[in-house]
Amino acid sequence: MPPKYRTYKIHKGDTLISVAEALGITPQEAKSFHNIFSSEDDLISVDLPPHLRTLYVYPHIYEKIRDNPAFVKFNYGYTLRFKPVEKAxxxxxxxxxxxxxxxxxxxxxxxxxxxxxxxxxxxxxxxxxxxxxxxxxxxxxxxxxxxxxxxxxxxxxxxxxxxxxxxxxxxxxxxxxxxxxxxxxxxxxxxxxxxxxxxxxxxxxxxxxxxxxxxxxxxxxxxxxxxxxxxxxxxxxxxxxxxxxxxxxxxxxxxxxxxxxxxxxxxxxxxxxxxxxxxxxxxxxxxxxxxxxxxxxxxxxxxxxxxxxxxxxxxxxxxxxxxxxxxxxxxxxxxxxxxxxxxxxxxxxxxxxx
CATH class of the missing domain: 2.30.230 (Lipovitellin-phosvitin complex; beta-sheet shell regions)
Structure with a gap:
């Protein structure tokens, strides 16, 4: 049986809009799906609650974000770093x-x-x-x-x-x-x-x-x-x-x-x-x-x-x-x-x- 949802780890500085953009869905979609499975304390209203650390997302989305090589891989958070290679x-x-x-x-x-x-x-x-x-x-x-x-x-x-x-x-x-x-x-x-x-x-x-x-x-x-x-x-x-x-x-x-x-x-x-x-x-x-x-x-x-x-x-x-x-x-x-x-x-x- 396929999973009902996957989870997305919320990072410092994330907002409902930025997370939705990263997932390729609308803020309303992100909010509505999460609220189906969340507890009352973790419900999303206008924006992500300050204490929220985990977002429930559609079953297929996180797999795409995590495994699809078409996405830029940041070093941490949203920081991009070069990785030197010993080659001219x-x-x-x-x-x-x-x-x-x-x-x-x-x-x-x-x-x-x-x-x-x-x-x-x-x-x-x-x-x-x-x-x-x-x-x-x-x-x-x-x-x-x-x-x-x-x-x-x-x-x-x-x-x-x-x-x-x-x-x-x-x-x-x-x-x-x-x-x-x-x-x-x-x-x-x-x-x-x-x-x-x-x-x-x-x-x-x-x-x-x-x-x-x-x-x-x-x-x-x-x-x-x-x-x-x-x-x-x-x-x-x-x-x-x-x-x-x-x-x-x-x-x-x-x-x-x-x-x-x-x-x-x-x-x-x-x-x-x-x-x-x-x-x-x-x-x-x-x-x-x-x-x-x-x-x-x-x-x-x-x-x-x-x-x-x-x-x-x-x-x-x-x-x-x-x-x-x-x-x-x-x-x-x-x-x-x-x-x-x-x-x-x-x-x-x-x-x-x-």
Missing amino acids: LNYGVMYTISSGEKEENTLKYRVSVTFIRQDEKGYVFEINRLSKTYINDEEASEIADELAEKVSGTVYPLEIVVDEDGNWIDIANHPVIRRRWEQVKKGIFEEYDGAWVKQYVAESEVSLEDKELLKMSLSGDWFLVAYFGQIYVDYTPRFVFENKISFPVVPFIKPVAYIVKQEVKMLLDEYGLVQISQEGKVSDNRSKTDLENRQNFPHDALLYLESEKAEGTYKAKYFLNAGNNLIESLFLECSLQLEKPKKIKVVVSLLEDK
Whole structure:
């Protein structure tokens, strides 16, 4: 004889609406079915009683929630965490940078992300460039671009420390980078000459030699910011919450703040991937003029109460492997309405194993 009901364990923060959404039924259905079998003390009225720990549900539903692999598997409650694997994940990365109405440049390169160990600070990942950077599908040819490629290449392989929320918080191999820079610098002076080259090297050296300055510089790396973003968090019983995202849409200053609605889909998509989306608008305390002038602080916004607020949008979509919650692809588009409107698109996609 089939069971009359199954039970659903109620978690902290659950509401009648959130549980019904998780079960794929209406709140009225959840309430009505439970009340058939519950004691008088456990009857549901407007919402779940505060003391209620077990909900009676239709016989077929809990089996589906528990066993159906089409549902996202959270680590605990509604919290999503990544599960590092000791394997190099190779990605293709493409940036599209637009200013005004004109699409200016596309940049492409390949990069690998490898979990190498866990220490007292967090998880250590190695980031390595697998190719040169191609600008509009061509290798760098101008001397300035060649120098920039050599200097930025000094950082890789880069070892970064990532906390359990998936945010990178530290550089683990800074001493190695400093030693590597000495060799790169020597090679630059053997290949290039001129006062401006010496000035460029001197300015670059300031950031590479100082760990905090290097961290600040890397905070403008679009791949690192997008890949190690705020996606491994608590999504609440409704699978959606409001989050604050910062993105370096304007170079050489503090990233611009956006308020977004962040959501994880309860069901895996048709390819068996976890879907996470972020969508919102600028919410920065700096004015449009402050950002035009590349200010880190809201000077104009504080001096002039009627100063024009900055406007812009942020959209991102992540697709994660359902087994380890690591990123398989991501699509990000960020805009800022300045005198010359800025728009940045970031596409990251896992490359097939050869």
